[in-house]
Amino acid sequence: MRYYTLLPCLALARAATIPLRARQDAGNQKMVVAHFMVGNTFPYTPQDWADDIKLASNSGLDGFALNVGPDDFQRTQTKAAFQAAQDSGPTFKLFFSLDMSVLPCQTADDGASLRQRVLDFATHPNHLQFNGKAFVSTFAGESCTFGQGSPAAGWAAQFAAHPDLKGKIHFVPSFFIDPATFNKFAGTMDGAFGFNSGWPIQVTNDFAKGVTSNFAPTGDDGANALNKFIGATDTDTQQIQSLASFAPAGQRLTYMAAVSPWFFTHFGANSFNKNFIFLADQHLFARRWQNLIKLRDQVDLVEIVTWNDYGESHYIGPIKGALPPGSEVWTNGFPHEAILGLTKHFATQFKSGQEPAIDQDQIFMWSRPHPTNAQAPDPVGPPTTFQLTQDVAWAVVLATAPGSVTLSTDQANTKQFDVKAGVNLLSVPIVPGGTLNAQLNRGGQTVVNLATPGKDFTFDGAPKTFNYNIYVAKAPFS
Numbered sequence: 001m002r003y004y005t006l007l008p009c010l011a012l013a014r015a016a017t018i019p020l021r022a023r024q025d026a027g028n029q030k031m032v033v034a035h036f037m038v039g040n041t042f043p044y045t046p047q048d049w050a051d052d053i054k055l056a057s058n059s060g061l062d063g064f065a066l067n068v069g070p071d072d073f074q075r076t077q078t079k080a081a082f083q084a085a086q087d088s089g090p091t092f093k094l095f096f097s098l099d100m101s102v103l104p105c106q107t108a109d110d111g112a113s114l115r116q117r118v119l120d121f122a123t124h125p126n127h128l129q130f131n132g133k134a135f136v137s138t139f140a141g142e143s144c145t146f147g148q149g150s151p152a153a154g155w156a157a158q159f160a161a162h163p164d165l166k167g168k169i170h171f172v173p174s175f176f177i178d179p180a181t182f183n184k185f186a187g188t189m190d191g192a193f194g195f196n197s198g199w200p201i202q203v204t205n206d207f208a209k210g211v212t213s214n215f216a217p218t219g220d221d222g223a224n225a226l227n228k229f230i231g232a233t234d235t236d237t238q239q240i241q242s243l244a245s246f247a248p249a250g251q252r253l254t255y256m257a258a259v260s261p262w263f264f265t266h267f268g269a270n271s272f273n274k275n276f277i278f279l280a281d282q283h284l285f286a287r288r289w290q291n292l293i294k295l296r297d298q299v300d301l302v303e304i305v306t307w308n309d310y311g312e313s314h315y316i317g318p319i320k321g322a323l324p325p326g327s328e329v330w331t332n333g334f335p336h337e338a339i340l341g342l343t344k345h346f347a348t349q350f351k352s353g354q355e356p357a358i359d360q361d362q363i364f365m366w367s368r369p370h371p372t373n374a375q376a377p378d379p380v381g382p383p384t385t386f387q388l389t390q391d392v393a394w395a396v397v398l399a400t401a402p403g404s405v406t407l408s409t410d411q412a413n414t415k416q417f418d419v420k421a422g423v424n425l426l427s428v429p430i431v432p433g434g435t436l437n438a439q440l441n442r443g444g445q446t447v448v449n450l451a452t453p454g455k456d457f458t459f460d461g462a463p464k465t466f467n468y469n470i471y472v473a474k475a476p477f478s
Contacts, residue, residue: 030296031128032347034307034316035097036064041077042322049077049084052317053092056307059340060347063093063128065137065303068117069102078121085126093128094121095135097174097193105144111158115165122168130170130254137193137256137303138173152184160188172254179242186246191254191300192239198258198288198305198314199278200229205387226279226388231287233257233295240298256301257292259346261285261339264313264330264468268380271326272311276384277468283425285339286396289346290423296350304343313469316340330467333456338364338474342396345423358398358422363438363450365407366472367393367430370463378465386468391459393436397424403442409434409459432461436473450475 034056068074085092096118104110121127122134144151146158160171172191203226211225236257243253263278292299307317310331311324316339323331342364348356372389393409401421407428408414415428436452450473457471
């Protein structure tokens, strides 16, 4: 699921190991981080890193998981990221999410290179420490052998148990394997990251038809039947239970869960050849957070997928840097940054265990740009599983007190709701020509008004390309 732009190499500037300083340790506290694609940062300046870190920190995030690949420029940008984090102060943390879908991992030399990448920053004051060790994660890696007889042997001998790293890292990979087989990595894995837990990936067209014989892609029956899978924590529980089965006596291994707002990718056969969605309707982001908060006693960290993976449409940060070639078609003009307001609310609750007071009324509203069954002269074709999506505009209202909310996409599709103080999940149908509009009224006064100009977003009945990304609006935007 990773993408790397094909860019010229920058001069490699290996970071010098920074002396150990007093560091905050995350072993006894909850944390929320975001998966950050360093492969999309070729044109980044130090100010870009500083801006992202400030925005993330102000939005309730504690750090970035740096997804890194083999390009030389990524080493340079990694150094810049750590410097920007250090300049921001001691609290914002970084750690590696080693992208083993692209990093070489079949020889002992590959293992040595990987170890050195970790050691270059392991003692940096802004590197995340967990139980006194440098926290390290991966994307994939379940097939890596590093010249050994098996992946389990490879990760042990050439990474976690190698003298260079033994006792120095807290290793929490995302291996895409049956959780029941985690025990093969006993003594190597200090925990697991459930990367795919952020979406109901098992929900396909065939799965949906099996859930209800009355399944209709855009109908209430089908949606209601699938509702229980949206944001569910079954996959988290499976991984947590598997980790417990081989945890040392009296100890609990680390579990890091994923949260994601969306998933759509649309690369043709002449590119990355990936064209599919994961179902993210029915307020996936909010409901996933709510369910993880209920499970927080067993979840140590939450990793938001992602800050800036534009190729898969699950970015929560601003659109900037170097987009994967072709993804600008479905990314440009589709901001997600408003999601950061929801992120701050739920991240605060996950970390503290207490729902934070809402001191400002806010409305968040989003929609795809065209009907589920739209036709388009697009040679790539519609994405796999597109039939599951609904022609609905979704909204979350954070209300300081009870009130009345009106959602409208056109005159014929207007709904009014009584809302409580707190988090309210609402929706309204949308048809071609529709726009995003919402008002929160209280005491006879409009206290929040969201009105998306048609030039910014209009539901298009005749799109030129298939786009199952979302436009996200917020009011007030500050």
